[in-house]
Amino acid sequence: MMPSEKVEAALVSDEDIPASFEILSKSFGHDAPFVDIYFPDHDTPSGQAQGVKRLTAWKQTSPNSKFLKAVTRAGQGDQERIIGFAIWTHMTEAPSPELEKVEDVEEVWPNKEDREFMARLWRDYIVPRTRAINESHNKGVYVLELLAVHPDYQRLGAGKALVQWGTKAADEQGLQAVVEGTPKGQRLYEQCGLRTEIEEMHFDVGDEFSGRRMPQLKFMTREPRP
Template identity: 80%
Template sequence: MMPSNKVEVALVSDKDIPTCFQVLSESFGHDAPFVDIYFPGHDTPSGQAQGTKRLTAWKQSSEDSTFLKAVARAGEGHQEHIVGLAVWTYMKEPPPAELEKVEDVEEVWPDEEDREFMTRLWRDYVIPRTRVINESSNKGVYVLELLAVHPDYRHLGAGTALVKWGTKAADEQGLKAVVEGTPVGRRLYEQCGLHTEIEEMRFDVGDQFSARRKPKLVFMVRDPVSST
């Protein structure tokens, strides 16, 4: 690990996206089933090209999503290294339950069984955040949709800084913050004020996919904290 005494949070530019996607891939490896199926082949050249394309399109098309990078500076020239990625979305309307409304499903999942599996996962994945949005009295919520920190740069505070950027934004607007987190990230989220609402999210994918790895995700929520 390169030495660094400070991690900074900044906005992601389009040219940062390939590096950010690589950080995402290396952060999760193959330990997160949802990432593996949502970003097929994310550790292969073709998968990284497709993932970069999808993240870029998302960044350019969503005014309510903020793409953040955590940057560490190292060496005599204080060279910048992107060590973390987060995407926070101010979500005023529930996400579509139909995956084809948010993704080009035939391009991303050309295999019919993979496509059907991901479609069923997505249908259940959005249920908890949909409920919280519907209960927000039309105010909406802040959703941490992605958080990744490169394994070589953990314990520098990158994850904390990226999470707290969004919780601060949520506080300023009096909104709840939510995340569908992995068990590995749970402690970090708790330290940033989120608490567990669903210990393990349920995915009813049917007998057809009983042999496939299903995501293990905890649904966590943080109520806004007033500055007064």
């Protein structure tokens, strides 16, 4: 990236979804257990095709979710390069704790053990955001569902632009912003005004899954600012 290039946040089009999912996969690699199980085989052609299909369906059926890209423009015609991706959702109702009501579980997780592991993770994953929604006096909360920046374009302001887009929208609507963030992202979230409410989220998946890699997530919140 040249010094003259500026990072901007913009809305994602359906045509941007494949590039956005590729950034998601490259950003996390296999360092984020929750991403690995939620998007199976995300770094393979079949896993990427399935991920693109799921994100496209999500985007087209959830008007309260805003799909964002961080872009730079350079060269003739200000050619756009996507370097980051995020999803913010104004969530007014708590998500169902039953994964099968949220996802096509047999298609996404054909392996029965993987499906059960994800279902148990999901039940605990949504607990903090559910509490925040229930305590919002029917206003709901603004949830940063996903944030990814291409590894070749880290520390250029893409993540900050995507987070601040959402915190600004939350402020305008008088909403609390929340995120289930990785330890790696904690510093960025703190720079954008979020504070850790739960240092390490709890996942009770049972003894049969004790050998599996467990998510390491912090629940962070930000009160709206005038």
